[in-house]
Amino acid sequence: MKKKVLSVLLASTMVMSMAACGEQTTEAPATDTPATDTTTVAEPADDTTAEPAEVSELTDGKFAETRHITVEVYDRGNDGGSDPTNNMYTEYIKKGMLEDHNVEVEFVAVPRWTEVDEINNLLAAGTAPDICVTYSYPTIQTYASMGGVLDLQSYVTDYKSELTNLWNWLGETNIYWDQDINDGTLWAIEGKRANPRRILTFVRQDWLDALNMKAPTNKAEFYDMICAFRDNADTLLGKDAKKMVPFSVSYDVGWRAALLIESEIDPAITDKEFYVNGFDDRKLTENGTKEAIRTLNKWYNEGLLWKDFALYGSGDATEDDMMKAGYVGAFQHNWDYPFRNGDDSIQANLKRLVGDNAKYVAVDCFENKAGQTLKFGITEAGDRKIFFPSTNDEPLASMLYLDWISDPDHIEYLQKGDEGVTHNVLPDGAIEIIAAEGDAIMNSGQNIDMTITCNGLHFKDDALTSLSMAHSYASVDPADVETAIKLAMTNPRFEKNVKVAPITAEEGMGEALSSKRDEVYDTSVVAPADSFDATWDAAMNDYLSAGGQAIIDERTSAWEAVYGSSTSLE
Amino acid sequence: MSAGEKASKSKVKAPKQKTNWKIYIKRYWQLYALLLLPMVYLLIFKYIPMKYILIAFKKYSIVKKVGEMPWANNHGMQYFIQAFSNNDFKNALRNTVVLNVLDLLIGFPIPIIFALILNELPFKKFKKTVQTIAYMPHFLSWVIIYGLAIQLFTPTNGLINMFIQRLGGESVPFLNDPVKWVGTYIFLGVWQSFGWNSIVYLAAIAGISPELYEAASVDGANRFEKMWHITLPGIRGTIVTLLVMALGNILGSNFDRPFALQNNLVMKYAEVISTFVYKHGIKGLQFSLTTAVGLFQSVVGVFFLLFANWLARRLGERGIW
Known part of the structure; x- marks a missing residue:
């Protein structure tokens, strides 16, 4: 008898668990569809004619209903750093965005040193944050040609009046840096290097x-x-x-x-x-x-x-x-x-x-x-690129975030924090960054991971910026920093x-070629001196035939299509 | 043998059985109900996803469903052609086969030998301790093993090389020289898995009837003869089954081991299909190309499996089905 009861119990739990499985599988396609849906939602947004109606959903720059966006933030994995998604600065941003625009911000940590891999995974899974940052334009390009990235062209122009800080800070150069010369699409805008030293x-x-x-x-x-x-x-x-x-x-x-x-x-x-x-x-x-x-x-x-x-x-x-x-x-x-x-x-x-x-x-x-x-x-561009994946269904709120983060006041606060906690004011007025503790620790120098449109120290007052730059490294002799500041800008080549048109041969090849390039470098450096030439030439041939030559050829013809026989830009 | 017996039994019973299956299901319905669960698992996670094999023949787009993606050029074979004209892929294919064959040649007999030796140990406690220590590395992830390898084998700071240098020798590039790297790769693989793999053989050995050994002793067989004539034939079936499965995997490769162990200096021997797929597919977003590669890998794997199974049957063993 007992056996029978037990087996009935077993069988029924199984049926239950199967039912649960069944639900999950039917759910899976259901979650699939929104992913595809968002692109269709995004399309009308691409339609410039639909825009003016949407602008009016803001009163005094605020949404009537609270919106929610997710923002990528680098996780540098520093020893004893603060939580990249929850610290004094993220709180400052969250509070400000909610007050100024009625937008809730959530940060998503992406490991800095494997960011391209990570952002690829997130994009492929359809779970990328609404605002993504990467150093790799080819990644954006590849996803854009699959329809996985929003065209920002209409947003930056149609909402220009709402985005004054963004336009003032980045200017035409950085906003349109990556614009396609053929169809005007704009897959990413370039964050600005406040300090272009390299x-x-x-x-x-x-x-x-x-x-x-x-x-x-x-x-x-x-x-x-x-x-x-x-x-x-x-x-x-x-x-x-x-x-x-x-x-x-x-x-x-x-x-x-x-x-x-x-x-x-x-x-x-x-x-x-x-x-x-x-x-x-x-x-x-x-x-x-x-x-x-x-x-x-x-x-x-x-x-x-x-x-x-x-x-x-x-x-x-x-x-x-x-x-x-x-x-x-x-x-x-x-x-x-x-x-x-x-x-x-x-x-x-x-x-x-x-x-x-x-x-x-x-x-x-x-x-x-x-x-x-x-x-x-x-260069002031060519640094971090900001883009919205097509899963972003809050493009306006996201643009407002970029605007907020480009406000000179906000940049200044995020970079210097509170007096006595993260900085001291020196007798000559310079801001000296000091080692902070706990929540107030900046995980990146000058908090550049927070100020995604601005890389490098930038205070409202230019004179104060240059005065403070040498003092912006806690626990370091400012004189050493000053030498580096000076030498890094000696004989700059801008x-x-x-x-030119986008280079299709580069699509999908970025990672494969850059790991191959490292192979060329590494194997050539360690080769015995007498076989250096052979090693280099063989590795280089391999690199070129794996896609390097195709890119060189396409770049050559793309240049010639725009600039003709001229070899100079001026 | 047992396989033959079974086969003949089922042949005799075959005509009756057609109506018998209902009775079986009625009698053992609880067991069949239990079997349903793994079947459903296989269906959902192994069979339904197979429709995405289509990606290999289509131009992948992240926002379209598989059915909506346009067909690839050359009657859908574009990506297979691309893979086979890609030197990196050919390299990866060669390395996969070479590394797996070496693994098989060196890594396959060692657990058997280890199990045989262990079986001869008279002290139970010692035997258990050795066995436990030997299979512990199986639970280490490859990233940790690479960390250990770095500490031991690097040319300047590695423990072993420091030792060699103290003895007046030149440091050995265990990890930087492609050929030596292959040795290190195989060695670490064997070290990590021989203890674990020997468990199956030990279990099989435990199943051999002690009477056989007693009878052999009475006949005057020595230890080595008993090992050769009783233990080894006793576990032959297990050996063949595992060999068939290993051969089916000759083109397959796990990802973490080569990925964790490879470095830029040894890439020409260290790039295998799984890392190639990772680099081009996940990092480079060429999903169609890498699905094509994966499909090719699986199809070849199936052929190897069928061949090995056929061979096993020819040799008078059961095979795996």
Whole structure:
């Protein structure tokens, strides 16, 4: 009897669970349809004629009913950082948006160092935030051509009167930077670099002092310096001599040796050639790159580089830890890299772990054939791109968010926080950022992850901005920052916007080609000196045949279609 | 053997059984009801999704339903042509086969040998301890194993290389040199799974009747002869079943192991189909291309499975069906 009861029970639970399963499966298509629906909803919104009616749903910039939007925010995974989706600054934004526009804001964290992968996954799953930020335009382009991205063209023009802050801050240049020249579609708007500085070389000042050397002023001196570091490892590091890395690069050689690579580019390169090869932001196919990598290869084989560099992937902290522990003599990175993260910055750690005089200073010593230490890629656009996926059914509320976040008052508050908590006001009026605690910790320098339309320090008063910039890195000597500020803008080469048709060969190839490019760089750097040419040529051929050449060809013809035989933009 | 017996039984019963299935269902309906659950699972999660195989023949769009997507060029074969003219794919295909065959050659016999050795151990406690320690790595994720590998094998800071250097040797690029990397890859794979895989064999060995061993002892067989003539034939069926399944997987590859272990310096040997699909499909959004690759992989896998099963039957074993 008992058995029978038990089996009836079992069978009935099964039927129940199956019924539950059945419900889920019938639900699945149901959730499918809204995803497709939103695009059809979005389409009438694309229709410019429908717009004026919608503008009137705002009274004094406020919606009658509370709207809800989701916004991407980078998660940098800092040790002891604040919760990227819930901290003092997100609260400030949420409160402000609700008061000013009656829009509820929810933040969605996306890991900074794998952002492209992550945003791809979210887009493919149809769960991307309403406002997305990425550094990768090809990702946006690919989704746009599948119909997965909203065309912003009508929103930025039709709501122009509601978006004064956005227009004032970004201006035509950044708003229309990515506009399609053929059909006028606008898939993304470019956030602005308030501070267009890019990359610098840093060397250990205390090691130079210990060896009685002067800071290098050209490539030859730089080479002598790292050789001297290597040869005097015992003096400089004592029992840790074996851990010495005179010049450090990571797997991302194209970035971490960018100044060396760019110094080999022909100073007379035409705009056309620069554009045609410009699809790879690590300049793999530029005319002097091979020679630069030959130099690195020589350095590697002479024991000047870190032997394990290629084994650690993106976001790995091992190399940073080596810098913090004082094993690294020189490196190239973002112009403020050693100053970032307050008490946990490389500079602060170095001081704590090695000694008071241990520090990195910026130098400017990678000159090209014309003797200039050019800094490429200086531009106010070409940084972070903001786009709305087609699953965004609150485009107006989202545009208002962008406007709100571009308000100079809001930018200023988000970047400096409260006096006594995140900053002090110095006697000369400069804002000095101090190490904050708990909720008030900014996870990114100058809170750039919060101010998505603004990358870099920007106060309402320009004079105050430049005065404060050197003080905007907690726990770092302002004099060191000032040197870096100055050198990073020495001999800038401003980027020009080439307006041609979208390059279809680039679609879907971004990730595959950039990982291939890293392979070309890494394998060539570690090749034995006598087989460098063979390694480079083989890897390069592979890269070109995997899609690089197709892009170069299409870019060439796209340029010629617009600019004809002219090789210059002016 | 048992398979033969069963086959002949069912042949004899066949004419009657046509009407018998109702009786069976009536008598064992609880069991059949229980069986329904996994069947429904398979249907929902394995069979219904198969309609998305169509993506391989269509131009993928994120906002359209499968039926609405336009057909790909060349009668829908565009993406297969693209895959087979892609050097990276051919490379990945070669690497998948080579790495899996090496895994099979080296990784397949080791659990069997381990189970045999373990079975000969007279101390029960020692045996249990060894067995537990041996299968523990199975529960580590590949990311953690790569972390361990980095600590042990890197040229400058790796423990093993530091040891080699102390002894006056040159550090060995276990992870940076493509050929040595393949060795490390296989070694780590074996290390991670041999203990776990030996469990099935130990269970099979436990099922062999002790009388056989006693009889052999009476006949004067030594340990090695008993192992060769009793234990090994006793687990032959298990070995063949697992071999058939392993052969069916020769083109399949798990994702985490190659993905966690690969680095830029060894990519020409380390890129396998699963990581290729990840890079081009998920990261590059070429869903049609990678669905085509996945379909190709599955179809070849099915052929291997059928072949291995046929071979097993030819060798007088049961196969897996």
